[in-house]
Amino acid sequence: MSDSKNSICNEQTFDHFFKSHATLLRNHMYYKFGDLEQAEDIVQDTFIKLWNNCAKVPLEKAKSYIFTIATNLGISNTRHQKVKFKYRDYIKHRNTDINNESPEFIALENEYMEILKKAIADLPERQREVFLLSRIDKKTYREIAEMSNVSIKAIEKLMHKALVTLRKKIGNI
Amino acid sequence: MLSNKEDDIFLSRWINEELSEEELSEFKSHPEYEYFTKIKQGTDSLVIREYDIENALSRIKSTRVNNTSKKRSIIKLVPYFAAAASIAIIIGLFLYQMDTSFATNYGKQQIVVLPDGSEMILNAKSEASFNKNEWKEHRTVSLNGEAYFKVKKGSKFTVKTKNGTITVLGTQFNVQSQNKFFEVTCYEGKVRVNNDTIEEVLTKGKGYRNIEKRAPERWSFESQKPSWLTKTSSFKSTPIEYVFKELEEQYQIKIITNNIDLKTIYTGSFPNTNKKVALTTVFSTLGMTYKLSDDSKTVVVE
Structure with a gap:
């Protein structure tokens, strides 16, 4: 086992790598498979695997390694039942400057947010994944394209489709 | 533009603020504009539940510690095998049957990751043991003290205590068994509690307690985790x-x-x-x- 600074086997390198990638990995697995608790378990199992194989995985390959392992774990977890995308308790919204608003406005706003969250949950998997990675995790289309090995154009199309789907589901509110 | 079927990335360029000024002002006068703007503003106010990254890392580390100590003990045994094969076999058999055990000291807690990835968090002054080799056949932990369990779905999972046995399939629950004090609380899924006198099934948010000769107590609670974890x-x-x-x-x-x-x-x-x-x-x-x-x-x- 090499303990050089550039090896995942090095404690500090591992910690740093974990801290810079764990949140994105966890959110990505959540968008993909629909359950945040399960996504956190997947992240834990993935990084344990990475540590056990640290000598075999060079640092520059580690990122794609964890995404592959995590995706495979998620697929084998959900093979038997398709999980419905869960958003209660997981996705919240910030109430912006509601202090000056009337209770009716706030009630309408909350109602709209519930409808929006449900519409996002009902998006087809790929559209939801791209939409949330872009809007919540602020990933660029290029970064999302690299994460899933497709062209930027494909991501842009999915994003457009996601917005069209949301618009249809929400209706004229 | 929006109605133009050829432009299948228009909205994706719009939400990413890549539209030219003309395109944008044209879109703004379109009746659909306000609806899409509402979707954008709504989405941008969404947040995912926070991720406790330090806690997640320390969980991973507790598993890693178990792994490395295991490796070391095997390496240490190698010279003994070489020295006397017959003794080595006896030691081997002994090790094979030996349980893996954990004990916490005063005021300490310990997270233990079981062979299938289930978790056990031991409270202060508690002991637990399990047999790693037989884990595949039966997931059984012996406990004296207090522990919180997060069980991965799978075959029957059993916690044995002096005061009774708890069996589950995959769930989260707390067990406290000290002297004549026996308490089980279920935080997720379904738990079965058994001893000579009782058989009790607990669902989420239900507790069962039995202290010496007092009548067993049952109650409901709302908390998500036992308070000692915090x-x-x-x-x-x-x-x-x-x-x-x-x-x-x-x-x-x-x-x-x-x-x-x-x-x-x-x-x-x-x-x-x-x-x-x-x-x-x-x-x-x-x-x-x-x-x-x-x-x-x-x-x-x-």
């Missing part, structure tokens, strides 16, 4: 002898009680991080005074 010990109508025992285990002290009825009932909680606050909280609620010895190891209650 370093607070809580009690609900519990005889004070068990409250004192918990104080002793958390702070490594001896509580001397003269002429005090140990069956007095206590409801309340104390922190596991500050001895003085803990002692004051408990004894002032009970209307008792206490004296801490000079070496702060003994507490005399009056």
Whole structure:
């Protein structure tokens, strides 16, 4: 086992790598498979695997390694039942400057947010994944394209489709 | 634009603020514009539940520690095998049957990741053991003390204690079994509690308790995790002898009680991080005074 600074086997390198990638990995697995608790378990199992194989995985390959392992774990977890995308308790919204608003406005706003969250949950998997990675995790289309090995154009199309789907589901509110 | 079927990335360019000025002003006059803007603003106010990254990392590390110590012990054995094969076989058999055990000291907690990835968090002064080799056939943990379990879905998972047996399929629950005190609380899924006299099925938010010869108690609760995981010990109508025992285990002290009825009932909680606050909280609620010895190891209650 090499303990050089550039090896995942090095404690500090591992910690740093974990801290810079764990949140994105966890959110990505959540968008993909629909359950945040399960996504956190997947992240834990993935990084344990990475540590056990640290000598075999060079640092520059580690990122794609964890995404592959995590995706495979998620697929084998959900093979038997398709999980419905869960958003209660997981996705919240910030109430912006509601202090000056009337209770009716706030009630309408909350109602709209519930409808929006449900519409996002009902998006087809790929559209939801791209939409949330872009809007919540602020990933660029290029970064999302690299994460899933497709062209930027494909991501842009999915994003457009996601917005069209949301618009249809929400209706004229 | 929007109605133009050729432009299948228009909205994606718009939300990413890549539209040219003309395109944008044209879109703004379109009746659909306000609806899409509402979707954008709504989405941008969404947040995902926060991720406790430090906690997640320390969980991974606790598993890693178990793995490395395991590897080391095997390496150490190698010379012995070489020296005397017959003895090595005996040692091997012995190791094969030996249980993996964990014990926590005063005021400590330990996270243990079981072979299938299930988790067990041991509270202070508790012991647990399991057989790794037989884990595949039956997931069984023996426990004396208190632990919180997060069980991965799979075959039957059993916790054996002196006071009874708990079986589940995949769930989260807390077990406390000390002397004659036996309490099980279920935080997720379904749990079955068995001993000679009772058979009880607990669902989420239900608790069961059995103290010595008192009638068994059942209740409902709303909390998501046992309070001791966040370093607070809580009690609900519990005889004070068990409250004192918990104080002793958390702070490594001896509580001397003269002429005090140990069956007095206590409801309340104390922190596991500050001895003085803990002692004051408990004894002032009970209307008792206490004296801490000079070496702060003994507490005399009056």
